[in-house]
Amino acid sequence: MQRVASCLTALLLLTPATFADDPARELARAIDQALTADWARQNVHPAPQADDLAFLRRASLDLVGQIPSLEEVQSFLRDNSANKREKLLDRLLASKQHAVHLASVTRTEWMPQSLGNFRLQLQGTEFEAWLEAQFQKNAHFDEIARAILEAEATVGQRGMIDFGNRRETGDKQALSAFYVVADGKPEEMAAMTSRLFLGIKLECAQCHDHPFAPYTREQFWEFAAFFGEFTPLSPVAPSFVGPLLPQFESNRITIPNTTREVTARYFTGGEPVWKADRSPRRELADWLTVEGKPLFARNLANRLWAHLFGIGLIDPIDEPGEANPPNHPAVLNVLTDAAIRTKYDLRVLLKGIALSRAYQQTSRLTHPSQSDLRQFARMPTKGLTGHQIYDSLLTATGQSANILKETAQNRRFAANEAQGGTRGEFVSRFPQSNRRTESATSILQSLMLMNGKFISSLTTEEKNPLVGRLANSAGTSREAVELLFLSTLSRYPSRTERETFELYLESGGPAEDYSRAVGDLFWVLVNSTEFLLNH
């Protein structure tokens, strides 16, 4: 233990003075310090660093949702600069693909019911497009939360809430998703707000006092009252059409099955000073980053950590409490502070976490103390989503440029198998999970990858440019095996793998056909555990 601690201290002392200037690097250093102290205290031996290609693959999957292309692998290998990993992170975070990936993951996590449900799909996909635009311009998380909460609503014909004329384009329609997915119910909106922006699952307190947290039923409904304007206004004159005036009445709600009406209050205590020109939802949006700041920042910190590691520092993400304390409170505090100081800048925070020692570790087990994933002493292995598998397959064939050319709408609609084509099949068969470090592979998933039409097509020259290239090149079978491994597993083959695979290519396989043998090897590589997981 002493040796470990002193090695790490030595590493930290070597860091250059400029480290402190860059907020992401500063964050990484602070995370390292806090985590190292925890490890030393608990006699945990952290795993060594992952090699460059392992890091490249992991960062690509996490930040842009697909494995690196052959060209990216070869170029990263050739790069001799000292800060190549940092440059990689900058490039990935600034890319369009990052915005697309993060938007897809976020929308799926926030609104799973908008995926397959044809009633909610349109708004869900528009919301995803809106999120993409926000991430593309690096909108900070508080701006995103505010935009959602302050979405303008009007009362249309027959008292139905409307989010702008159908003919209008732009944010109004997209943001309505939050409210439509909540079925227009204030209690659902309050529950979503609390879960997604504060990291607290409040809805247990809807019918009775919360079983494990100190929130009463009354407090839940007081929070729901911030969305009081969505309670059907009764009676509404049939001809009434117009914007809802900021109203005092819209900050009240009647607790169901009672006659008790409550006024909006924050469930952590206190209420706004009500003003006629400030709507309750606006007050709520402001509160998030003022009195609500500790919860808002901590939630963001935890979710971003969970995105990269597969488990949050508080796990499950939305049930903090005495029964569920954070695994590394000091690390969480560091990250929460950084969230506040950077004003909720997602790119800086993601970069800081990805530069940390913990994120750079190998996933190989090198000491028994690394078994408990919550120690983050080695990189947890995570399952892949349908999008990631599909995109990685295309990339492995040398067609990654096609991914962004595919219409954005098709991508966002893909969760509905009937409409989404091949991508849709993958997205349905490999649903996004909240517990990626425990995702179980099913028989059906295995069958799809072994026997499915799409995979079978990828063993042919016609549908797989990589197979075509290797089958018709003048290169050796040794080179072909290398390129196969670099394209699919983003690494060189081991000696045994070289021997076995080269021999197989030269024999031509059962069909005694070199091209078919190349296809067979491609099949083997993309069906391997190593290809199908993020490690």
Added chain:
Amino acid sequence: MSHLFPHLSRRHFLRAGAASAAISVSGWLAPLARLTANDAKRKRSCILLWMNGGPSTIDLWDLKPGHENGGKFKEIATKVPGMKIGEHLPEMAKWADRLSLVRTLNSREGDHSRATYVMRTGNSPMGAIHYPSIGGLLSKELGDPKSELPQFVSVAPQRLFNPEAYGAGYLGPTYDPLIVGEVGFNRVEQSKLEDILKVKNLERDPGTSAQVAATRTGLLQQMQSEFAAGTPSSVASSHVSAYERAVRLMNSSAGKAFDLEQEKKELRDQYGRNLFGQGCLLARRLVERGVPFVEVTLDGWDTHTDNFSAVKTHCGNLDRAWSRLMTDLKERGLLDSTLIVWMGEFGRTPRINPQGGRDHFPAAFSAVLAGGGIKGGSITGKTSADGTEIVERPTSIQDFLATTCLALGVDYEKQNLSNVGRPIRIVDKSANPIKQVIA
């Protein structure tokens, strides 16, 4: 199958099964039924009919005709004097002597997600522990790990409310269900039901010869072991194990169990040409072949508006399919060794809301046990005249699951190792099973 007919090979049985199309039911099935029923070595099976959305049990099993909460439906008499059920289950009324009603289930969970988890695992969702679904627990106790057929099959589930409640939790992925017919919210084409209920991608791609497939799989197995050894993780083990099970299923003839086109057209009509009806037929085929736990989902019970027309429609499909299933199981000598469990995540409010609907109501609702292992014609528990309160014998999900275990001959105090290192019993020791309804 060998434990069923030790002197008959499986091929013999399957050939005989195919021939049954040409022979009348009474002619051939009766002797087979007697053979099956008398087979002491046969372990019991469980079919869970899962009513997704929270079924309005006050309109099906525990009507309140004297009260305004009673709503539109009438009670009807059943085969059992004193047992009355809702008018839209007339065929099930004829099976009343094989039903055990429990009218006083209750839980604290009125939220779809939490309630689904509680009723399907027996425990509230709580932080670290990943409780297995009942299917996982029971198929582990009743199943044969060497069987080529998965021992836990989930037909047409709608998992959106709580996907974790459909898995094997801490038992590990070996006990996860094989899922067929999961259609999400897509429209179901009635003419394609047999395809929807098949195991997808079970057959090799037509362009791949058996030899090529075997070679590929061999190479794959070599690669898997190296990676899994160096980078151990639960996701990696799950992946390797799933592949092995998939290959086993592919190479066996067990997949034919999912081929509904082997059944007579008239029989398929009798089950009802809808996902639930054909799903029940599939359940019977799987139970026949020794699968110990099959669940079939009927979705659409979340009737916050217009409760009565929706419930009437669902009852139509339910009544037709379930009664046909009972008949089929009986004719094949399987009813005494098969327990059918009917339930949903909660019931619905006695008070009818202004949209003619009923809302979530976990405080008092019904579930039903049917078939083998229970005393048919029995009723447990009593609710108040207005349906809002339990008057006699409140039954928790733990009590109900313990009862289910007893009916299946499973020792519910048996322990499994959980993911937090603590051994956990199938059902709490403190559970109070309804011993009076155990046969």
